Amino acid sequence: MSFDLQVFLFYSFPLLVGLLLLRSYFYNLKSHKNLPPSPPKLPLIGNLHQLRFGAHRVLQNMAQTYGPLMLLHFSTVPVIVASSVEAAKEIMKTHDIVFSNRPFLSIPNRITYGSKDIAFAQYGEYWREVKSISVLHLLSNKRVQSYRKVREDEVAQMLKRIQRANESVINLSELLISLANNVICRVALGRTYEGSEVKNILDGIKKLSQRSVGTYIPSLAWVDRLTGLHREADELAKEIDEFYEGAIVEHENKKGFHVESQDFIDILLQIQRNNSTGFCLERNTIKAIMVDIFGAGTSTTSSTLDWAISELLRNPSAMKELRREAHKIGQGRPMIPEDDIDKMPYLKAVLKEALRLHAPNPLLVPRESTKDVKLLGYDIPLGTQVMINAWAIGRDPSIWEEPEEFRPKRFLNTSIDYKGFHFELIPFGAGRRGCPGIRFAMAINELALANLVYKFEFALPGEEGLDMTERDGPTVRRKLPILVKLTLCELFDCCKGLL
Template sequence: MSVTFQFFLISCLPLLIFLILFKTLFSSSKPHGNLPPSPPRLPLIGNLHQLGSSPHRTLQAMAQTYGPLMMIRLGTVPVLVASSVDAAREILKTHDLAFSSRPKSKITDKIFYGSKDIAFSQYGEYWRRVKSIAVIHLLTNKRVQSYRQVREDEMSLMIKKIGEAHESVVNLSELLISLTNNVVCRVALGRTYDGKKFKGLLERFLVLLGSFTVGSYIPWLRWVDRLSGLEGRTNEIAKQFDEFLDGVIEEHVNKKVVGVEAQDVVDILLEIQRDSMKGFRLELNEIKAIILDVFAAGTDTTFTNLEWAISELLRHPQTMKKLQQEAREIGHGRSMITEDNLDNMPYLKAVLKETLRLHTPIPLLVPHESTQDVKLLGYDITAGTQVIINAWAIAMDGSVWEEPDKFRPERFLDTPIDYKGFHFELIPFGAGRRGCPGIQFAMVVNELVLANLVYKFDFTLTGGEDLDMSETIGLTVHKKCPILVVATPCVN
């Protein structure tokens, strides 16, 4: 975000000065009603210049001055920022319907065929239909369980690869990316796509989702996106993915009929299209948009959570030892911990909850937009206001969490707080109507992989160095540097 604006400000400074003066002198529109507190802003760009390279941290700091419900302006767009449990509960539960839409985005419109996916489509009849497809057909407990063999196969393959390294340095981050990518490919598409070309395309796709578009916030400066190359990259990735998905769908249309147990996501969506259930016709581009949703949600956040969890365990040897003890008691010397064992591993679940709290994968969640005027905690919020919920700031709130900056999984052993959207102290997957429908799918992968890694191996950092925990920022917060370890097989 900051790089785009530095380029923009330097190259266009004379024009900006003129436009700022023009806007300041001739703009007479003033907000009405009791609005939340707002930090000072500049004409034209509002508070955009303040967000910096880590917006979730910047907005947390601003909230400490202006309160847990504040109004900022990003270009021409009013944005409500919620940074407390009460504010999140009001938006995602009390007034859930009023805040159930999504703001328009040029990137998601281009990538997701007019934002016809589940995550980014605007609230309405179409969204209700595709959400019901996900909940009823794609992500039921039975369906998630039907992919168990896929998960365990890929887990076994990763264990084999680590073992074959023979205690030389292993890039664990790379292996985790490969595992999550393979699981999602097999579940969504029916087979893996391991080529560098596909992985590179997927990586650029995920980076693009976290990109900032000037035109979305200052419409009459949308030419900046063209000048910076963002528009061109978006068109290129959209075209490449469209061609790839056309090939995948053609393969599925032409393949032999398989049993229900072997159905992947594409099979299910094509079946729904053929049935045209209750008069709802699922078009080809809509199928492709939903498939891309599965990739965006299933790959990126799952891998990110695993990488941060292992990083924290490496930094906290006593916590690692405690989790290994639980895993090895459960494993009983078997070759692998299976999904049947996971419910008997409370400390494993606590470690993953603490990781989601301390390293919320999408710290600002996916933005919401109000569809009607709302009275919120005493403030007047008008229709069309974009809403950012700083889930990371809530998870780091010292009035809610004791020593919030410490990695302490034990805090989750004696509390009912969970990540499923009912406890607003911890909402890494959102909550309410627009909460992520794929929580179970993501977390069973996380639990299975982490349980088996600590069960099968002891890990040491290369050269005994401290682990770099710096972040890279996009829609998802990634670890900047890969995890390089020596893995020693355990005799169980």
């Protein structure tokens, strides 16, 4: 979460001093008797300078001083930060409807057709209709299960690519990104894309989200215009539109399809033609939904796998335990099928523990209050932005024993899950704005991790340990890729030529 502070100050100072003084005067006239604790702030930018690299870590440290519910200021915009189970539950359950709106975010708005997607749409009837279509027709449990063959095919292809590497050092992180991309392309668009089209779009989204002033201070979006960011966003939006327009036209020109082989665009076009939901599903809405599917699905899926494997490499006993479970279930077959994944509790515990330590989006997507409300005894005004530090909650020592340690067994005798009902573990959010694609993402993660550990032995190429440094962005990933040597387990030595 970074931006060019010098550029910001140069352009904003002479124009904003008078405005901010005037706004501050009227703001202070309001009687907010019991606001949450707040750290000192600088003129003009408030607390924005404190959200440097690793904002989730900075905010965790600040919460230790100012408490689990604190008030920051991004210029003139009030922002509350929740860092405890109690605060998260109040926001995403007790007062969920009050905090179900999204603040206007300039760059996401430009690349999602005016926030016509699910993630950034304003709370209201439009958002309810679009989410309902996605949940019922694209991401339901039945629909996710219908794509089992796609997941198994792509995981099998990944395993073959690893074996063809002939025990040389490979970039496993790159393979995991490719796996997520291929699965999502086949499920959403009906085929994979061998070129760099999808990758360029995803890279562009990551780049823009890290540079925007307006993302964090909507009233200063004009700074992004002056620095050329809006022009870059518009160019990316054009590239996104051309890509998805081409995919839609390709589907419209298909000569028939089988219901059982429908991809997401097939389904959405059918809903549009039949008007089966009573909601006018516009062409741009279809494209905006696709932006969400790719933007959220690819990065969070591959990131979760990346962190899980990293932790297993650093914890050989956990790796050994997972391999033992995989071999027990696999029983020498070429691959563990998806039907058997539910027989692997330790696998699921490993992924939960990885999500606890490495939430893909550690601060979740920001929310905004739609009216004045009391929160843990504090007065929260209308229009306050909300950040929930899921990363800090996942490492709270009052909840978790030895919270910095990777201990999957902690999840073997507990009902705590990541689906939004247990606020100790909220990597995908919760409530109305919780991620609707949890089943879809975790089905890929479980199948891929189970089979990687089942088929291969992992070894780092050098004597140095694995670098766990984070790379900032909308999804927190490892700064460096996993470079690893994978050798076929002894169990499969006799079958090398058959894989």
